[in-house]
Amino acid sequence: MFNVTILGNNSAVPAFDRHPTSQVLTTNNELFLIDCGEGTQMQMQLYKIKRSRINHIFISHLHGDHYFGLIGLITSYGLMGRINDLYLYSPPGLQVIVQMQLDVANVVLPYALHFVTITSNTILLQNNKIKVSCFATNHRIACYGFRFDEVKSPRSIDAPKCLQHEIPAAYYTKLQQGENYEKRDGTIVLNEAVTVANTAAKSYAYCADTKYDETILPFIQNVDLLYHETTYLDALQDKATERYHTTTKQAAAIAIQANAKQLLIGHFSSKYSVLDDFATETQSIFANTVLAIEGGVFEV
Numbered sequence: 001m002f003n004v005t006i007l008g009n010n011s012a013v014p015a016f017d018r019h020p021t022s023q024v025l026t027t028n029n030e031l032f033l034i035d036c037g038e039g040t041q042m043q044m045q046l047y048k049i050k051r052s053r054i055n056h057i058f059i060s061h062l063h064g065d066h067y068f069g070l071i072g073l074i075t076s077y078g079l080m081g082r083i084n085d086l087y088l089y090s091p092p093g094l095q096v097i098v099q100m101q102l103d104v105a106n107v108v109l110p111y112a113l114h115f116v117t118i119t120s121n122t123i124l125l126q127n128n129k130i131k132v133s134c135f136a137t138n139h140r141i142a143c144y145g146f147r148f149d150e151v152k153s154p155r156s157i158d159a160p161k162c163l164q165h166e167i168p169a170a171y172y173t174k175l176q177q178g179e180n181y182e183k184r185d186g187t188i189v190l191n192e193a194v195t196v197a198n199t200a201a202k203s204y205a206y207c208a209d210t211k212y213d214e215t216i217l218p219f220i221q222n223v224d225l226l227y228h229e230t231t232y233l234d235a236l237q238d239k240a241t242e243r244y245h246t247t248t249k250q251a252a253a254i255a256i257q258a259n260a261k262q263l264l265i266g267h268f269s270s271k272y273s274v275l276d277d278f279a280t281e282t283q284s285i286f287a288n289t290v291l292a293i294e295g296g297v298f299e300v
């Protein structure tokens with residue numbers, strides 16, 4: 001399982017039943033929250049997100065539409081008796097803001113809150129399931145995009161077959177890398193007999209907020225699913241540039257150059273009550289484009 005659920009798809013203010021930015025990446029092991037605009041908790045309840053399975057929250061930047069829901073979520077976790085550590089990744093400033101909010105309310109959280117301050121393009125998290133890296137986007141204040149890469153070995157163990165061939169579990173890692181197994185008597189057990197091929201590792205990249213900027217391309221190359229902001233329609237390209245945002249056609253151009261398989265667009269300006277033109281304009285250049293509709297679940 002590797003999919004994205006949209007909780008909020010609007011920019012700046014809530015409007016037309018659309019909420020400020022937030023989304024959840026669901027994997028087999030855990031959920032990752034990406035941005036946490038106002039209303040994120042309510043949207044989590046509406047769309048049945050298991051928030052207790054979130055241990056890492058990635059905040060792109062400190063414009064309110066991307067984190068004003070955070071203090072509510074942090075305190076709710078405390079009231080619900082959370083004990084697992086929670087990691088918050090963001091550009092500088094978040095720790096001061098959150099700590100002040102907790103201090104004035106005399107809140108002592110029952111769990112550990114770790115702040116990871118992002119100041120450069122780097123790998124934020126890496127384990128045997130996932131790798132998360134960040135890259136600077138081009139916005140009015142410090143802002144980062146995130147790339148999530150599934151980590152998978154080429155092969156999976158077929159446990160009953162391994163038992164049948166009496167292969168010790170200590171050898172499983174080598175089998176997952178494709179090696180054969182040699183028994184004591186010299187018989188070779190072929191890898192294909194005791195493993196199955198894994199599906200390809202998937203990747204997801206999140207780019208919001210940003211003006212059109214090709215310097216992000218090396219970081220989002222070949223992603224399976226690319227989320228890119230489209231705050232404005234094509235007619236407002238000058239305004240987009242001036243406000244450090246992107247238009248439909250510009251996002252499509254980024255998707256083409258990044259060789260992305262699919263493009264997901266969001267962060268719509270509250271100027272627009274209907275979103276149909278966002279899809280039409282973007283698809284005219286990059287056909288495999290979908291709108292980040294709230295509640296939508298997009299398979300990576």
Ligand SMILES: [Zn+2]
Pocket residue numbers: 011012021063065066209267
């Ligand atoms: Zn924004």
Ligand SMILES: [Zn+2]
Pocket residue numbers: 061063139209
């Ligand atoms: Zn912004």
